[in-house]
Amino acid sequence: MTSPGSSVDDVLAELASRRAGDAPTHGGRILSYVYDPGLAEIDRLAADAAAMVQPVNGLDPTVFGSVASCERDLITFARTAFGSDDAVGSITSGGTESCVLAVLAAREHSGTRAGSGSIVMPSTAHAAFDKAAKLLGVTARRVPVDPITTRVDPQAMADAVTDDTFLLVASAPNYPTGALDPIEEIGAVALDLGLPLHVDACLGGFALAWWPEELPAWDLRVPGVTSLSADFHKYGYAPKGASILLHTDRDRHRSAYFATTDWPGYPIVNATLLGSRSAAGLASAWAITRHLGTAGFRRLVRDIASAKSALIDTIRGIDGLRVVGDPQGPVFAVAADHDSPDPVDPHRWADEVASRGFTLQAQPGFTQGDGTALAPSTHLTITPITARIVGELSEALVLGATAARGVSPAQAPTSLAELGAAFASGTVSVEDALGLDSATTEAILVGAGIDPHTDPAAASDALDLSAVIAAIDLLPRPVTAKMLTEFLAAFTNP
Numbered sequence: 113m114t115s116p117g118s119s120v121d122d123v124l125a126e127l128a129s130r131r132a133g134d135a136p137t138h139g140g141r142i143l144s145y146v147y148d149p150g151l152a153e154i155d156r157l158a159a160d161a162a163a164m165v166q167p168v169n170g171l172d173p174t175v176f177g178s179v180a181s182c183e184r185d186l187i188t189f190a191r192t193a194f195g196s197d198d199a200v201g202s203i204t205s206g207g208t209e210s211c212v213l214a215v216l217a218a219r220e221h222s223g224t225r226a227g228s229g230s231i232v233m234p235s236t237a238h239a240a241f242d243k244a245a246k247l248l249g250v251t252a253r254r255v256p257v258d259p260i261t262t263r264v265d266p267q268a269m270a271d272a273v274t275d276d277t278f279l280l281v282a283s284a285p286n287y288p289t290g291a292l293d294p295i296e297e298i299g300a301v302a303l304d305l306g307l308p309l310h311v312d313a314c315l316g317g318f319a320l321a322w323w324p325e326e327l328p329a330w331d332l333r334v335p336g337v338t339s340l341s342a343d344f345h346k347y348g349y350a351p352k353g354a355s356i357l358l359h360t361d362r363d364r365h366r367s368a369y370f371a372t373t374d375w376p377g378y379p380i381v382n383a384t385l386l387g388s389r390s391a392a393g394l395a396s397a398w399a400i401t402r403h404l405g406t407a408g409f410r411r412l413v414r415d416i417a418s419a420k421s422a423l424i425d426t427i428r429g430i431d432g433l434r435v436v437g438d439p440q441g442p443v444f445a446v447a448a449d450h451d452s453p454d455p456v457d458p459h460r461w462a463d464e465v466a467s468r469g470f471t472l473q474a475q476p477g478f479t480q481g482d483g484t485a486l487a488p489s490t491h492l493t494i495t496p497i498t499a500r501i502v503g504e505l506s507e508a509l510v511l512g513a514t515a516a517r518g519v520s521p522a523q524a525p526t527s528l529a530e531l532g533a534a535f536a537s538g539t540v541s542v543e544d545a546l547g548l549d550s551a552t553t554e555a556i557l558v559g560a561g562i563d564p565h566t567d568p569a570a571a572s573d574a575l576d577l578s579a580v581i582a583a584i585d586l587l588p589r590p591v592t593a594k595m596l597t598e599f600l601a602a603f604t605n606p
Contacts (some may be wrong), residue, residue: 119156119337124593131568132567133568135471136400137499138497139501140470140497140498140500140505140594141469141471141496142211142383142470142471143470143471143472143473143492143493143494143498144294144471144472144473144491144492144493145439145493146495146498147345147347147349147493147495148495149344149349149412149495149496149498150415150495150496150497150499150500150552151349151496154349154400154403154404155402157241157347157403158350158351158396158399159351159396159579160399161395161396161398161425162351162392162393162395162396162397163389164165164394165178165258165391165392165429166229166389166392168390169388169389170386170388170390170391171382171387171389172308173447174359176391177395178391178395179391179564182204182394182395182398183202183393183394185398185401185402186203186356186394186397186398187199187200187203187356188199188201188345189355189401190342190358191358192323193317193318193321193406194273194313194317194321194331194332194333194340194342194358195332195333196291196329196331196332196333196349196358196360197333197518198357198360199358199360200358200360200362200365201356201357201358201359201365202357202362202368202383202384202589203355203356203384203393203394203397204354204355204356204357204366204384205353205354205355205384205385205386205389205393206260206343206345206353206354207238207240207312207314207315207336207341207346207355208240208243209355209384209385209386210314210341210342210343210355210356211238211240211243211244211310211312211314211341211359212240212243212244212247212248212385213368213384213385213584214244214279214310214312214339214341214357214368215241215244215245215250215310215368216241216244216250216281216367216368217339217359217364217365217368218231218247218278218279218310218338218339218364218367219248219278219279219366219412220279220367221361221367222279222308223307224276224278224336226248226249227249228249228250228253228276228343229276229277229278230250230251230252230274230276230277230278231244231245231250231251231252231277231278231279231280231281232253232255232269232272232273232277232279232280232281233253233254233255233280233281233282234251234254234255234257234269234281234286234293235254235255235256235257235264235375235478235481235486236253236257236262236264236283236286236287236288236289236291236293236486237281237282237283237286237312238283238287238312238314238315238342240312240314241281241312244355250552251276251525253272253277254480254481255268255269255272255481256268256480256481256482256484257291257480259480259484259485259486260437261291261435261437261438261439261485261550262286262288262289262291262295263291263292263294263437264282264294264303265300266294266297266298266300267301268387269298269301270301270304270305271593273305273307274561277305277307277309278308278509279307279308279309280298280301280302280307280308280309280310281309281310281312281389282294282295282298282309282310282311282312283311283312283313283315283565284311284316284317284320284330284331284441285315285316285320285439285440285443286311286312287315287440287443287491288475288478288486288489288491289436289437289439289444289486289489290316290436290437290439290440290441290443290444290445290446290490290544291341291437291438291440292320292328292330292440292441292443293325293328293330293440294328295309295328295329295331295337296297296309296328296329296330296332296334297603298336299334299335299336300335300336301336302336302337302338303335303336308335308338308339308364309336309337309338309339309545310338310339310340310341311332311334311339311340311341312340312341312357313328313330313331313340313341314341314343314346315341315343315346315347315441315442315443316341316346316347316442316443317340317341317343317439318342318343318344318346318347318348318409319340319347319413319442319491320440320441321409321413322406322410322413322418323408323413323417323440323441324413324414325417327440327441328440329392330591332358332360337360338359338360338361339355339357339358339360339364339484340358341355341357342356342358343355343356344356344357344397344401345393345397346401346414347442348397348400348401348477348547349400349412349496350397350400351392351393351394351396352393352394353390353392353393353557354393354394354396354397359456360406363444364515368383369381369382369383370382370600374468377432381601402492406572407570412496413442413496414497415496415498416442416494416495416496416498416499417442418499418502419494419499419502420442420444420494420498422502422506423441423444423492423494423498423502423505423506423509424439426445426510427446427586428460428502429510430454430456430509430513431449431452431457432448432449432454432456432513432517433446433448433449433455433458433513434446434447434448434449434451434453435463436487436489442493442494442495443474443491443492443493443494444491444492444494445489445490445491445492446458446461446489446490446492447487447488447489447490448487448488453516454517455585456516456517457488457516457519457520457521457522458474458488458489458490458514458576458582459474459488459490459521459522459582460516460519460520460521460578461490461509461512461513461516462474462510462512462578463512464515465509465512465514465515465577466515467512468508469508470505470508472490472491472492472573473490473491473492473493474488474489474490474491474577474578474581475489475490475491475581476584476585477489477578477583478586483505488581488585510571511522514589521578521582522576522578522579522581522582523579523582524560524579524583524585524586524587525557525560525561525562525579525580526560526584527559527560528556528586529583529584529586530584531545531556531585531587532587536589537587542588542590542591545588545590545592545594545606546589546594548594550598550601552601553594553595553598554598554602556595557595560583561576562575562580562599563601564572564598564599564600564601564602564603565603566603568603583595
């Protein structure tokens with residue numbers, strides 16, 4: 113049976129209808145995932161630049177010279193921003209790809225056998241490094257951080273190194289709490305041990321580069337730092353699909369390339385994990401950096417820093433909540449203040465703030481390898497547009513705390529709470545749960561009221577995310593990973 117198809121206008125109208133149910137990407141209403149500069153011309157410029165290269169294949173810059181020339185300009189822009197006139201690099205599809213390639217380059221350059229070796233990083237390092245470890249057959253060792261400051265002890269990093277370690281990783285800043293790892297001290301450890309150090313600045317690099325307050329040294333200027341990643345599609349304000357990975361060593365950079373002539377087809381040389389790749393993110397990032405220049409970035413970062421400072425002052429004035437640690441950069445996290453006689457649950461608070469028009473991001477607690485715990489928290493990503501609505505947002509934060517005060521933390525759905533008790537008693541093992549097939553896992557989710565077949569347009573209303581976070585806190589982490597995998601796989605399939 114054939115379909116007659118739909119008109120262009122009808123197709124776009126249907127897409128607009130579907131987009132209507134999405135979280136708002138502009139206006140500062142969602143404080144994660146999106147990075148709104150508050151400049152309409154940036155959106156137009158990015159869209160026009162992407163349209164101009166829509167048919168281009170980034171696979172071969174010798175055929176599409178615009179790809180090579182734009183990459184050269186972006187590498188020049190980034191290495192200047194991050195303190196090195198000699199760094200070399202590659203444009204990637206995003207932070208995860210940049211992190212995977214950083215690990216791959218370090219492994220290959222060290223001569224470590226494929227499927228072996230280890231990397232050492234703080235417990236707050238991005239999960240992209242766990243993904244890199246899984247893909248590359250590498251052991252990722254997370255070093256506990258101070259549960260109050262969420263900063264790692266450089267000596268603890270050194271102590272975690274073993275004979276097979278080929279890379280140290282630090283964050284500038286980390287995603288969960290916005291803390292800036294002590295890069296200078298970790299760089300000294302790297303030099304002392306003869307190991308490379310990668311700085312993951314994917315989240316905040318293009319904000320920290322122009323931060324108006326003095327920060328501890330964190331970029332390629334730090335002795336011992338050998339590579340750095342930063343995302344143009346975060347505080348570079350480009351559409352999704354643009355990041356950069358810089359290396360101070362040309363040979364280490366080349367170690368991540370894949371090249372072969374050992375087949376009957378055309379010679380293949382890939383700087384990234386992808387073969388054929390869109391040039392849209394690249395062209396958009398190039399256009400935005402050319403338009404804004406360093407002066408434009410500096411103006412936008414001033415707005416971010418001002419809004420962040422005002423919001424932190426607001427939080428510190430709310431009894432029962434606390435800012436986690438001493439965040440340096442554009443993001444921070446908020447937890448319950450248990451030194452207060454009336455602590456406020458951060459997830460209930462986020463729910464109340466959401467009812468007032470602002471979406472914050474709930475984060476579960478995390479038990480570290482040494483038994484210390486990072487408290488459950490709520491994450492806020494601050495962008496330039498936040499400065500325009502900081503008064504309204506501050507009011508929502510205060511009113512949300514008042515409404516959440518005295519409300520008990522959300523509980524996991526009854527069936528998952530019972531499952532948690534079964535794990536605790538030993539009646540059910542993690543291996544039992546991981547051995548379940550996808551249909552049984554889905555049935556458990558549906559029985560808990562977490563139905564992956566919910567209409568996507570209504571999912572945000574139908575799912576109690578606080579209860580989901582509570583279940584993550586209650587159940588073994590490998591089990592929740594399996595359940596979340598099943599949920600998302602079913603949610604995106606017919």
